[in-house]
Amino acid sequence: AVGYGAWRWRAGQPDANRRASDAMKGVAAAGLALVAVGAGLAVPLAEFVGLSTRPIVAGSADVYALPPSQLVGVMVASPDTWAEWTATMGSVALGLAVVGLAASVKRSVFWGILLAAALLLALGKATPIGAFVSVIPGLDRIRVPARWLFLSGTAIAALAGYGISAVEGPLDGTGIRRVRLASLFAASVVIIVSVALWLASDGSFAGPAIFAALATAFVWLGLRAPNSRWAALALAALLAVELSSIDIPRIDARSPEEALGAGRSIAERL
Numbered sequence: 001a002v003g004y005g006a007w008r009w010r011a012g013q014p015d016a017n018r019r020a021s022d023a024m025k026g027v028a029a030a031g032l033a034l035v036a037v038g039a040g041l042a043v044p045l046a047e048f049v050g051l052s053t054r055p056i057v058a059g060s061a062d063v064y065a066l067p068p069s070q071l072v073g074v075m076v077a078s079p080d081t082w083a084e085w086t087a088t089m090g091s092v093a094l095g096l097a098v099v100g101l102a103a104s105v106k107r108s109v110f111w112g113i114l115l116a117a118a119l120l121l122a123l124g125k126a127t128p129i130g131a132f133v134s135v136i137p138g139l140d141r142i143r144v145p146a147r148w149l150f151l152s153g154t155a156i157a158a159l160a161g162y163g164i165s166a167v168e169g170p171l172d173g174t175g176i177r178r179v180r181l182a183s184l185f186a187a188s189v190v191i192i193v194s195v196a197l198w199l200a201s202d203g204s205f206a207g208p209a210i211f212a213a214l215a216t217a218f219v220w221l222g223l224r225a226p227n228s229r230w231a232a233l234a235l236a237a238l239l240a241v242e243l244s245s246i247d248i249p250r251i252d253a254r255s256p257e258e259a260l261g262a263g264r265s266i267a268e269r270l
Contacts, residue, residue: 070085077207087119180219222235
């Protein structure tokens with residue numbers, strides 16, 4: 001958040017006489033917000049670390065890094081993927097993110113860089129940047145590099161928001177053509193990957209392809225409509241349906257007796 005604020009401040013190019021004062025005010029506000037937001041996690045974390053017997057050593061094994069083969073999950077969700085390695089944010093969000101990048105590269109460059117960096121860091125020591133970060137004091141204690149995917153989700157969400165804004169317009173003729181081509185490109189990639197995975201395995205990957213095609217159709221229709229608000233709402237609803245279809249099958253419902261029974265004997269012994 002601080003990095004994005006600094007980037008927006010530089011991109012906005014405020015009046016030269018106000019730059020220093022605005023920057024100091026922004027830094028002070030960001031620092032206060034950081035303490036306020038982080039305290040809810042930092043205070044119990046400090047207490048937990050003092051009581052925990054679980055060692056978190058520097059340079060621990062990189063076994064929980066995202067395997068490079070799992071990067072395909074950014075485009076197509078696999079139902080059998082371990083939760084820590086789930087890289088997808090949905091084909092609708094991915095398509096809208098590509099549209100957001102195409103609509104305004106200058107506006108989206110911060111989030112595009114963050115997305116690329118997060119995906120690289122999630123791979124752990126498999127990349128030079130991941131190997132470098134893994135030896136930085138403090139960051140060398142991160143046990144699960146794949147959790148850098150949280151930041152890739154943030155970046156795609158921001159870019160998807162830009163994509164929705166592009167659909168709502170207004171855009172000139174060049175911008176409309178660029179957005180149409182971007183949405184068509186994103187949908188084509190998702191469909192090709194879905195077909196390839198379907199041919200290479202026994203699973204069905206029709207869902208991402210269908211959602212990608214529907215998202216592209218709504219983008220194109222929204223760009224042509226006098227009032228594109230309905231298309232933005234339809235894309236938001238489509239995104240919610242797709243993410244639900246990805247998340248709900250992962251829920252494992254258990255009775256209270258079954259859920260609590262697994263640790264009861266250990267709890268009683270302690």
